[in-house]
Amino acid sequence: MTAIGFIGLGIMGSHMAANLIGAGHAVTGYDVVPASVDRLAQAGGKPAADIASAVAGAEVVITMLPDSPQVAEVVLGPAGVLSAIEPGVLLIDMSSIAPETSIAVAAAGAERGVHVLDAPVSGGEQGAIKASLSIMVGGDMADFETARPIFESLGRTIVHVGPHGSGQTVKAANQLMVAGIISLVSEAIVLLEASGVDSTRGLEVLAGGLAGNRILDLKAGTMLAREFTPGFRIDLHHKDMGIALASARAAGVALPVTGIVAQLVAAARAQGHGSLDHSALLKVIESLSTP
The missing domain is CATH 1.10.1040.10 (N-(1-d-carboxylethyl)-l-norvaline Dehydrogenase; domain 2)
Structure with missing residues (x-):
């Protein structure tokens, strides 16, 4: 069991978090929409009131957000993920964003000793529900191998495609x-x-x-x-x-x-x-x- 902080429980993220719970992981989740957090609790996850609470004690943090500005705010902002997690944590951004944003997140993570992967997905809501997503991953190969069991709870086609930003x-x-x-x-x-x-x-x-x-x-x-x-x-x-x-x-x-x-x-x-x-x-x- 891995302690996972999950931020972004929308159409895709809610099903992905539920699949991680079903695979036996301990998931604490946060979203700006309270109803989304409630759905996580109904699926067996732990609701969080804010980003810091969602990532406290997490071994892995996953973000699933709409666009680059949201990722920059949630990850890099003054009350963001990188301000709250400890060195050595693995941060996996599964949002679909600009490659340069993923590269910036990886660089900021490296400064804090945080491992970062960009891992956007394809397959839509049905792929998220069925855990049959295609996952394209950018970052260090060692971090990819660490994350593989997490990815295997979410998708079927899981491929490391290159350095940071390549997934995007x-x-x-x-x-x-x-x-x-x-x-x-x-x-x-x-x-x-x-x-x-x-x-x-x-x-x-x-x-x-x-x-x-x-x-x-x-x-x-x-x-x-x-x-x-x-x-x-x-x-x-x-x-x-x-x-x-x-x-x-x-x-x-x-x-x-x-x-x-x-x-x-x-x-x-x-x-x-x-x-x-x-x-x-x-x-x-x-x-x-x-x-």
């Missing part, structure tokens, strides 16, 4: 691919429906051929039904597409399709769909052909 770069690549595939599935649905084809059967055929992909497997039914209950919100994917474009600029490479898809995600947000699941990109594609 791989996550950016993941997000540009996911948004691009959702956009193409949306276009396929619009074409099938406009042509009078049985869309359900059409997508079934596509899923069994070279066009098959996880988006079709997981979201085809809800997209056809126009059900966009958020598993991963447009607002967050908009943030991630910005990270992908900024990473491309920093690397000096051109990602033209990513640029177009990022504009579709931005359009979805501008049309008021930010709180919907990212599969609501279908609404944007539909609007392009609606008189």
